[in-house]
Every structure is written in C-alpha cells, then in structure tokens.
Amino acid sequence: MIKKIILITIILSCLLSACSDDNSGNPKVELDKKALLTNYADNLIIPAFEDLYQKSNTLSEKFTDIKSEYSEIKFNELRQAFSLLRGSWQFCSAYGFGPAEEVVLRQALNTFPTDTVRIKSNIASGTYSLVTSANFKAKGFPALDYMLYGGDGLSQELAFKDAKFMQYLEDVINDIKTNIDYVRNGWQSYRDEFVSKTGNDAGSSLSLFINEFVKDYELAKRAKVGFPLGISLSDILPFHTEAPYSLSSLALLNANLHAYKNILLGPAKNDITKTDNLYEYLRELSATRGDALLADLLVDELDESITLLNHLEKPLRLSLEIPAEKVKVEALYKNLQEYVVLLKTDMVSAMGILINYQDNDGD
C-alpha cells in the first residue's frame, strides 16, 4: 500500500515537473556554496582587509613623520593617507561578521556625526579612554575628518604644535590601527571557519554574510543620505554627512556603492565550472520581474544610484542647502530606499535565507 503510494507520488511528480513551465528549471552550473564562500573569502574579503591594513600602516607612518617635525608637505601626505584609508574602508564595511563583529568594527571606526564638543574636551582634559562606547563618537575616521579638516579657525600648524592635540591624534590613529590589525589578523584563523559553515541556518556563513550586507546597505542609505536629508527630523542636517569637514561624503558613498556591486558580481577570478559568486547564484535561482532577472536588476539599480549620485554637482553637505541640488539628493535617497526591497525581500527570500541572526524554533 505504502509502496504503491510512493510509486504513484514519484510518477506524478515526474509528469508534473516535465510539463510544468520550467522557469526555475534545473541549474546548468554546479551550485556550490563552499566554492562561493571560499571565493569571497580569498578573493574579496581578505584582500579588502589586507588593503585596509596596509593603508592604516601608511597613516601611522605619516603621523610619525609629522610628529617629529611639521611641514605642509607632510601634512598633505597625512591627509592623503587618511583619505586612502577611508576609501579602503568602504570596501570592508559590509563584512561586519566574524572578527569584525567581535570589536564592533563599524561603530569603532565610523560612527558619525562625530562629537566635536567631546573631542575638544577630551583633548583639553587629556584623560579619556577611547575604548569606551561613550567615546565612539569622538574617534575613528569622523574624528580625524574633523581634526585634519575642521580647523575651527585654528590654523593647522598651530594645532600640530599643541602636545595635547597631537597626543589625541596619535591615540585616535592607534585605536584605528589596533582595531584594523585585530580584524585583519582574525581573518587568518576565521577564514577556515567561514568557508566550512555551508549551512543555511542563522549561524551559517552565507546567512551572516548576506545579513551583514543588507544591514550595512540599510545603514549606509540611512546614515549617509537619509539622516542628513532630515528624514527623521524634517530639517536638513548637513553636518550629519559622513565627511562634512573634508567634503568627501559623495566620493565615499560612491566607493561604498561600488563595494556593494563588487559583492554582487563577485571577485573577478573564479572557477568557471562552479557557481561561486552571488550574481550567478541569483541567476540560477531565476527570480524575475517581468522579463528582467533579479540578478540583473540588483546590478542595474545600483548603477542607477551611482548615476544619480554623479548628478550632484557640489559636495553633499553643501548640496543639501541648495534647493536644486537637494532635489537630486532626494531622488538619490528614493532610489537607495527602493533598493532595500530588492535586497532585503527579493534577494534574501529567493535565496531561502533567514533575515536575522536570531534563530528560533521555526514553524
């Protein structure tokens, strides 16, 4: 009896799968999560942190140079090193799991708007501990942005002769370096764990990776464009942009969007016999809107945001105060917002991934 039922089930399913329109049909390329994780770890994530590490070394060196003796050339080199480091960070921010999670890297390096009052009082008092969460708003890249570009009327040379200012600058740079070193070194041992957790539960690598990607994107959309635009206050907040003093917020966001695109497309070097990047993986899942594949929509819509961003003629902080430019920022924000749906709902759901870290009993 049971055997007959199983037999009938098999026959029925064969017939059904044969006659159903095969829009999510059989994959042509081998779907291999281990290959995918290995590819991302070795060819995208670890190199990104390695680059970050190198650039943080350069920043330290440039600081040592200027500490011994100030010169305008050295000052520009320091700024340059900082700018490169910060650009490099845009390609790491999405990887907030594993070692980065242990030191809450994103908050430690890039909490903005920076608290200039706190920075000044820290400098004046000389007594502070940068590892406390209260000082997250007074360190990292945004603090350097203020200290190297802010000025507040104080000329740079004068500031660099102030021992207390220099001490704080050194401590902030060292703190950045310590955190980056930790994560870069941490990946050497975490790599094998990352590559081996091929499941699809809340603790699996693909789930962590995708969840952090989505979370970082949402945060970037909100903090880098939304809050400055006044979405939660209705008044613009130009100094809530990522880099208001160096006026480089747009360049950073541009890099950030390119980093997301790299995640979707995957590292250039990959095994052609295996599905080892998200783009191909998503292509095989074959979700479509009209005739467009989800995989292509994800890339195209990111490009659309990059185009909208390039329409802006002035730095973000200044654009917010010019009505004609503000409209463009709003258009950018709208596009970034719509993208959340593609990422968080369509992509995640198509991949069959849990959209939070919290595991539960399921249904």
Add this chain to the structure above:
Amino acid sequence: MTAINTKFKTFLFKEVSPEPLAFFRIVFGLLMIFSTIRYIANGWVTEFFIQPEHYFKYPYFHWVQNPGEIGIYFLFGTLLISSILITFGYKYRFATIAFLVSFLYIELIDITYYLNHYYFVSLIAFIMVFLPAGNCFSIDAIQKGETESIPNWTILIIKFQVAVVYVFAGIAKLNYDWLFDAMPLSIWLPANSHLPLIGGLMKYQFTAYLFSWFGAIYDLFIVFFLIYPKTRKVAYFLVIVFHLSTSALFNIGVFPYVMIALTTIFFDKSFQINVINRLKKWFGYKNNVVTTHSYRPAMKSVVSTSILIFIIIQLTIPLRFLLYKGDLFWEEEGYRFSWRVMLMEKAGTVFFTVVDKDTNKKIEIVNSDYLTPNQEKQMSTQPDLILQYVKIIEEDFAAKGITNVEIYADSFVKLNGDFSKRYINDKVDLTKKSYHDDLDTWILPNN
C-alpha cells in the same frame, strides 16, 4: 439516536490499560524539560522577552503584559519544575495546571513567536489537565495507589489531537502553489545543497515536486496508517524519516522530535506495557495497592458532551478562514491556529512615514528603533501586526507631544516565487484603519 449515543459512550468509557497514558506523560514531560532548558540556554528568554521594548498582542488577549525580567524567569522556572513533576507524576493535576498556565502566559506575551507547534503543545497540555495520567508508574501512584485501568477516551482524545494536526496540515497543502508550482519548497530546498548525500539533488525542480507531493500525502494519510495495525510499523518508520528530513532541511528546532515522540500514542498498548514494566523493574518500583474507579452516569454525560464540544471546536477553528473573502496567504485572515505549517515563503519590507498634521512635517520611522529583527520580520507581512505597530508609533509620538498625526506605509511583500509587490495602499492613513472590517481599503490585492 440513543443507540448511537449508548454505543458512543460504551466506546469512550471502555476500560483500557493505563500504561500507554503513563508512557505518554513521561515522554511529554521529558520533551518539555528538554525544550525549556534549550530555550533558556539559547538565550531566547532575554532575546524575546526582556530586550524588546514593545510586544505584539494576541486578539482578545491584549491584557497579557510582559511580567518583567524576574516575572518571566519565574514563568520559565514554573515551566521547568512542572515538566519535571509531570515526568515523575508527582502532584500531577497541580503540575499540569501550572504547566498550562505558565506556557500559555509565555505564548500570549508576543504574537511574533506564534508557531503552530506551540499551539499544539498548549492543546496537549490543556487535554492533559483532564487526563488520569498521573495514576500509573508515578509518585502519586506510590502514595495513593496504582490505577488498574483508564477510560478509553483519554487515549482517543490525544490521538484525535494528533490527527487534527496532520490532516489539516495535509488539507492546507492542497493548493495550487504547493502542488503545481512546488512552492515554497522550490525556494527552500536549493538552499540545502550543502547536505551530504542528498545535497546534490536539492537543486532539481523534480526534488521539490517529489517532496511537495510526498509531504501532502504523508500529512493527509499518515494517521490512518498509524491506526491500522498492519501498516503501523512502516508508518512509524515514515514518521521518523519524514520528521528527521524536515529537521535537517529547515530550522524548526525541537518540533520534529516532538512529533516523533508523541506519535507513539498510536502504538499497540503491548509496547507501552512492556516499556513501563521494564522501567518498573529497573527502578525497583513496587506497585502500591491497586485502585479502581468508576464514572457515575451523570459524569459520563458531562465528559462525553465536553469531548464533543472540544472536537467541534477543533474542527471549526482551522476552517474559519472560509468566513473571510480575502486571499488567505496574502491577507492572512484566519491563517493562524489552522495547522498551516511551512506552507509559504513570505517576506516583506515596510517603511513608515509619520505626518505631523500641525506642522505638515514628514518623519520617516526607523523600524529598528522600535522592534527587534524578529518582530520587524513578522510585522512586515502580517496586516494585524502592521496596525498594532502603527498604534505603537502613534502612542510614542503622542508621548512626545505630537498628537495630531497620520501614518503612511511604503510596503512591499514577496510571496512564494513571485516578485515583491506593493502591499499597502500608500495613500491611506493607517491610524484610521482596522483589521477585519476594512482590510480591502488598505491592503492592495495580490495580482
């Protein structure tokens, strides 16, 4: 009619061996000890009941409040202790009542964590309060005497409850998406390509159809094969295979094991008698004086009427969706408490905007300011939770002195293999809306 009634009563009150019920009590108790400890050890008590700032309420149970950190640990403590008492059959009646009350209370704090299986455990716990399951191979029996027999209905009612779960779960699968698109298994199975042996099969559409059809047939008929003695062994083997595979494929925690353990109620009584006797020997358990009991005729009528009412309720609740005209999967009216298990892949994203009518300023809400990721996920696709959330936002603004507000939602939901679609009419002020009455004035149709 009276003849049927008499036959029915004779059948219900036929005296049978007490061991199957004692065995069931022990298995249930052990499972609950294990799952309570697991729940606490996973940190879920903190995550689900201490960290959140707001809670989504059950209809009719809005008055259930989170009792605070000490209170919630007290409830879990009660759950654990009463599970132990149930296992050993000590102060059985008190223990089952304590278990039921604390379990229900925890469940009713936040509808975010509604699961069919928790509902199932609640029902079993409710039934057990009325069963004489503590009078055999138990501390109570040592003290008050071992029962010689129990009425047949006490076993039947458990079998009925298990049957309700399976059969309704099977009926729920008889829909177009499940059978002819193999949805949502076509989405969920390929995510399991990492599994040894069967992992390679998961990407094939064929596998999804096979699992869908097998799952539907299994749910619909497994109980009957468990009842029929000749097929029972094969059927139980299938129970194990089925639930172990669901456990490997999906994140469904302890429930596969709950079903594997509790379906032993269908075994021939000789199995449980054998096990209990061996256990008695092992523990050096000595039967105390044997007691007998009998029902007064009036009591029999009360019991049989109660059972009938219970059966009618159990058969009605899962079918209440027929009263609503909307698309069940899209609008979810009557979706809960209906044994719709693992039936759809639904996900959503929703952004809320508050308009302060006094200043005409627009404020976008950051959902994570109010909700945990789990809460946000559940809220995004369930209309009643969306309205509860709107109330939460409205009250929060009122507390800040902004009382004249309108709230709009920019919302997208993806169901099974479809692409995401706009879910809520974004021109509608949700503060003026209600759930059942005017759902179609703010939820957009699924097409």
